Amino acid sequence: xxxxxxxxxxxxxxxxxxxxxxxxxxxxxxxxxxxxxxxxxxxxxxxxxxxxxxxxxxxxxxxxxxxxxxxxxxxxxxxxxxxxxxxxxxxxxxxxxxxxxxxxxxxxxxxxxxxxxxxxxxxxxxxxxxxxxxxxxxxxxxxxxxxxxxxxxxxxxxxxxxxxxxxxxxxxxxxxxxxxxxxxxxxxxxxxxxxxxxxxxxxxxxxxxxxxxxxxxxxxxxxxxxxxxxxxxxxxxxxxxxxxxxxxxxxxxxxxxxxxxxxxxxxxxxxxxxxxxxxxxxxxxxxxxxxxxxxxxxxxxxxxxxx
Amino acid sequence: xxxxxxxxxxxxxxxxxxxxxxxxxxxxxxxxxxxxxxxxxxxxxxxxxxxxxxxxxxxxxxxxxxxxxxxxxxxxxxxxxxxxxxxxxxxxxxxxxxxxxxxxxxxxxxxxxxxxxxxxxxxxxxxxxxxxxxxxxxxxxxxxxxxxxxxxxxxxxxxxxxxxxxxxxxxxxxxxxxxxxxxxxxxxxxxxxxxxxxxxxxxxxxxxxxxxxxxxxxxxxxxxxxxxxxxxxxxxxxxxxxxxxxxxxxxxxxxxxxxxxxxxxxxxxxxxxxxxxxxxxxxxxxxxxxxxxxxxxxxxxxxxxxx
Numbered sequence: 258x259x260x261x262x263x264x265x266x267x268x269x270x271x272x273x274x275x276x277x278x279x280x281x282x283x284x285x286x287x288x289x290x291x292x293x294x295x296x297x298x299x300x301x302x303x304x305x306x307x308x309x310x311x312x313x314x315x316x317x318x319x320x321x322x323x324x325x326x327x328x329x330x331x332x333x334x335x336x337x338x339x340x341x342x343x344x345x346x347x348x349x350x351x352x353x354x355x356x357x358x359x360x361x362x363x364x365x366x367x368x369x370x371x372x373x374x375x376x377x378x379x380x381x382x383x384x385x386x387x388x389x390x391x392x393x394x395x396x397x398x399x400x401x402x403x404x405x406x407x408x409x410x411x412x413x414x415x416x417x418x419x420x421x422x423x424x425x426x427x428x429x430x431x432x433x434x435x436x437x438x439x440x441x442x443x444x445x446x447x448x449x450x451x452x453x454x455x456x457x458x459x460x461x462x463x464x465x466x467x468x469x470x471x472x473x474x475x476x477x478x479x480x481x482x483x484x485x486x487x488x489x490x491x492x493x494x495x496x497x498x499x500x501x502x503x504x505x506x507x508x509x510x511x512x513x514x515x516x517x518x519x520x521x522x523x524x525x526x527x528x529x530x531x532x533x534x535x536x537x538x539x540x541x542x543x544x545x546x547x548x549x550x551x552x553x554x555x556x557x558x559x560x561x562x563x564x
Numbered sequence: 565x566x567x568x569x570x571x572x573x574x575x576x577x578x579x580x581x582x583x584x585x586x587x588x589x590x591x592x593x594x595x596x597x598x599x600x601x602x603x604x605x606x607x608x609x610x611x612x613x614x615x616x617x618x619x620x621x622x623x624x625x626x627x628x629x630x631x632x633x634x635x636x637x638x639x640x641x642x643x644x645x646x647x648x649x650x651x652x653x654x655x656x657x658x659x660x661x662x663x664x665x666x667x668x669x670x671x672x673x674x675x676x677x678x679x680x681x682x683x684x685x686x687x688x689x690x691x692x693x694x695x696x697x698x699x700x701x702x703x704x705x706x707x708x709x710x711x712x713x714x715x716x717x718x719x720x721x722x723x724x725x726x727x728x729x730x731x732x733x734x735x736x737x738x739x740x741x742x743x744x745x746x747x748x749x750x751x752x753x754x755x756x757x758x759x760x761x762x763x764x765x766x767x768x769x770x771x772x773x774x775x776x777x778x779x780x781x782x783x784x785x786x787x788x789x790x791x792x793x794x795x796x797x798x799x800x801x802x803x804x805x806x807x808x809x810x811x812x813x814x815x816x817x818x819x820x821x822x823x824x825x826x827x828x829x830x831x832x833x834x835x836x837x838x839x840x841x842x843x844x845x846x847x848x849x850x851x852x853x854x855x856x857x858x859x860x861x862x863x864x865x866x867x868x869x870x871x
């Protein structure tokens with residue numbers, strides 16, 4: 258079951274306590290696709306500029322990512338420059354240039370119209386709707402959003418929510434969108450706004466998943482060193498959505514395993530700058546860390562109880 | 565297997581967004597004992613003043629807590645006045661008076677000298693050592709500490725650590741004690757300072773447990789309403805230590821279940837001001853929430869996987 262994913266592909270300049278990279282491959286849909294491809298075929302919908310490097314095209318193509326929907330437009334590629342504090346939960350945007358993404362209104366390819374799985378990365382609710390309108394009868398639609406759209410484009414976002422099955426956002430954004438400070442109340446309030454499942458991403462503190470009749474909480478995989486947190490949320494979403502597309506059904510068991518794979522892939526991507534770690538990742542590494550994650554969080558039914 | 569616990573018993577004035585209480589029963593060992601008593605007999609070592617209320621003596625006694633080591637001294641009981649921010653992870657101490665606790669140097673009772681399980685609540689490392697010196701051959705010693713002692717009494721604390729089996733502290737304190745910003749490195753560094761097990765309490769984000777060859781991470785139980793976070797850490801420690809004393813052995817399975825019971829009891833105590841909720845708690849309520857907690861965190865082997 259293949260996934261159509263719309264979002265940004267960009268060149269990021271990132272500074273952390275551990276160093277920096279300039280004009281490195283980034284963007285929400287880059288991270289998403291490089292994680293999702295381990296589980297299901299992914300088709301990217303995005304715009305890049307004339308400066309988009311051939312090596313980055315190859316990086317996607319060599320990993321089986323479908324680039325027919327990646328439009329090359331006149332002008333420079335989307336660029337972002339960010340600087341993380343020592344507390345990596347805080348970052349400053351030094352500059353942001355939408356460039357060729359600014360007025361991008363994609364037309365899906367004929368086969369993308371028939372997509373079963375759609376991921377709308379963190380772009381304007383109107384652009385998310387524009388893409389979704391072109392998909393005939395999606396089985397599962399997941400979307401990400403952020404404080405900027407909640408504050409400045411709330412009406413469009415709220416109109417879109419009943420068409421979204423799975424919404425991902427962080428804890429501050431969940432509070433903003435719901436008007437509830439308490440996260441449990443916030444999660445339940447957002448469920449009432451449309452999505453069947455709400456995933457609250459809490460960075461180094463893990464993920465809280467709300468569904469109609471269950472709550473699921475997992476910590477993040479504790480790492481000895483975080484080099485660059487950029488893309489962790491989109492990588493999480495990629496593995497999460499990829500697993501769901503591979504299974505072809507949604508139930509609580511599938512959702513929970515999908516969250517764990519999301520955390521596992523998210524824990525890899527932050528180990529190096531840009532998409533470096535996730536581009537080089539192997540399925541064997543994923544499986545080893547998946548087992549380590551289960552062991553890390555297993556309070557009950559594990560090998561421990563037989564000791 | 566009974567537990568000897570030393571710490572403060574006090575009268576707290578607490579203000580939160582949800583209201584306030586004045587001169588309500590509090591103190592580290594009060595919370596500890598009221599949680600631990602569900603699992604094992606507890607014997608308190610503490611000092612109270614002439615103003616200590618008969619109803620509070622009864623509250624402990626009615627719940628089977630051994631008060632022979634609770635010394636009544638001339639003067640007022642320990643008092644603390646705190647105010648929580650809307651973000652309840654932050655609180656200001658408005659006033660603190662040690663009162664009869666100031667120069668308290670307890671002498672254990674003969675049977676307490678033979679204690680198998682010892683809990684040293686968050687008091688000065690010298691007082692912790694003074695108590696520990698009197699216990700002939702404890703099986704398990706757990707201790708709590710805080711930033712104040714790490715900053716101002718570091719040498720005494722570091723000398724004590726090799727005699728501690730289980731150390732509890734929060735993430736900021738783990739960083740201070742170890743000099744490592746990263747929590748995984750911090751936990752491992754503290755293990756090298758003596759304790760076999762280090763429990764990093766992260767408030768609403770749960771607990772990270774480090775032992776010699778394993779790491780265990782659990783989220784906190786998500787609550788719709790937190791009325792008063794005071795005592796959550798000591799309540800956690802009480803249930804944790806109580807469960808270990810009841811089992812009579814330490815291994816990874818016992819430690820993990822102990823952490824879950826700690827989180828469960830900790831999730832109750834914050835639902836009301838002071839010790840109110842934990843004093844009224846029943847074993848049936850604990851069991852229901854224990855099962856809910858397992859379901860909340862169960863990523864793998866649960867009823868979900870059979871769906």
